[in-house]
Amino acid sequence: MPTRTRYAPSPTGIPHVGNIRTALFSWLLARHDGGQFVLRLEDTDRTRFVPESVDGIIESLRWLGLDYDEGPDVGGPHAPYVQSQRLGRYRTAADRLLSQGDAYECWCSSQRLDALRAEQQRLKRPPGYDGRCRTPEGQRAARAEAQAEGRGSVVRFKTPDSGSVSLDDAIHGRLTFDLTTIDDFVVLKSDGYPTYHLAYIVDDEDMRITHVLRGDEWIPSVPRHMLVYGALGIEPPVIAHTPRILGPDGAKLSKRHGATSVFEYRDEGYLPDALVNFLALIGWSLDDKTDIISREQLVEHFSLSRVVKSPGVFNAEKLLWMNGVYIREMPPERFAAVAADWLDDRLPPSVARPVDRALVAKIAPLVQERIKLLSELPDYCDFLFRDDLVYSRDELLGKVFRDRPADAVAVLSETRNRIGALGDWTTEAIEAELRGQAEALSLKPGDLFSLVRVAVTGKRVSPPLFETIEALGRERSLARLDDAARALQA
């Protein structure tokens, strides 16, 4: 039987890195085993449904490279892959439970249920359905009230009053639950939609899912699920409860900890491969020393047996470091292409589009080894693509020329003349000339270079100076030296 896993998010918002990590594990497992990965939308809660989130889910998987073999937009042999389009399947299952006596119709109002719960809490008793509709008399009375008020019924699973059920979790090992504390739970809502407890089981069975991976916040629901599997005569798939991803304070990862959606990471300039690598290592490891691991290696080595049980804190600094590693490891041509696209998107509108790809190709290797985020690109090299530099007098002069601006002007003009007279406009020639000038003026090389750097780039931090000047070209470089000198005289 081929391994089939699925990612079954409910379309209620933008994909969260926590959910995505579970999706990643599911994808890795399917790919490792040469099986299939399925996308299914669990949209049974009409009150929380956010239509746009469907595109977000699909786009986030696409961006991360987690391709699926079957899903709402690509179809497949078990279509439809959207729960709201499969209501008949759940109705059939619920009817079977009803006819078998494993479930019953419950007509209790939500007001009664709320009041019941409040009372139970007040008495410090475990909250739970009291079973009113479980008895013919109770049910008759409740139905009469409901029909008088025009309310419908739900289908409730009849949980045994005693005994226990257990699951051999692929990550946690054997989990056993005492049924005495489990109340009768709803499997079909009054609007005809199923609850998660019924829907996922029916769908996984229909779709031949062999391995279910989900967050460990689902563990408390396991006994209910085991009961449903049993009543429906379904052999449970392998079930694995994955550890959760926490924020730095140990609480659930949320917006106040920083970015939580994969799109935020994409838009900040993280690389999908870096995020995949990082996420894979929260809760899973290859060995005692591997931290940079390719997608292919991940697929080759992934195993549920190496997934840990304990929750992991999202270490944003490590992700940042890792992204830098991935940027540096990109083939230079590829980085240049990515950089050009990024600059096209992010450079100020005043810069002509599309950006000069040849220029990008020249500067890209120099910035590639200095940035950790693609979003640092514009700051690092915008000076190459615009000529409207604004000089800060303080930055231009620095500490060295602070009290002698006239000297700085003279130095700038000499630099202009020296490199203007250069025969070869090469990095080597420019460097030799500037070093010669520094020596002639008995200036520390760094002091001269800083001044020239700000003049040419407008910043104190830039890619290496000589290469930068070469890339800028003779004409533009000379003009900037002039501009900077003028700015100091103004």
Add this chain to the structure above:
RNA sequence: GGCGCCAUCGUCUAGAGGCCUAGGACGCCGCCCUUUCAAGGCGGAGAUCGCGGGUUCGAAUCCCGCUGGCGCUACCA
């Protein structure tokens, strides 16, 4: 309150009785390299393996208890 899950450096983790005077990585601190910024190299600090009992010649590793953190406790997933 009830039920449950988890527990190794600040963080991600390695560790499945002796290989551990607990390894790697991020971060942090030095030094080196250096035209800025990075990157890189070298070195360092950092965990009495939550606590207490057992079992054993020997425990981070097995058992029990405790504590702490977290989760669930909806006609949400």
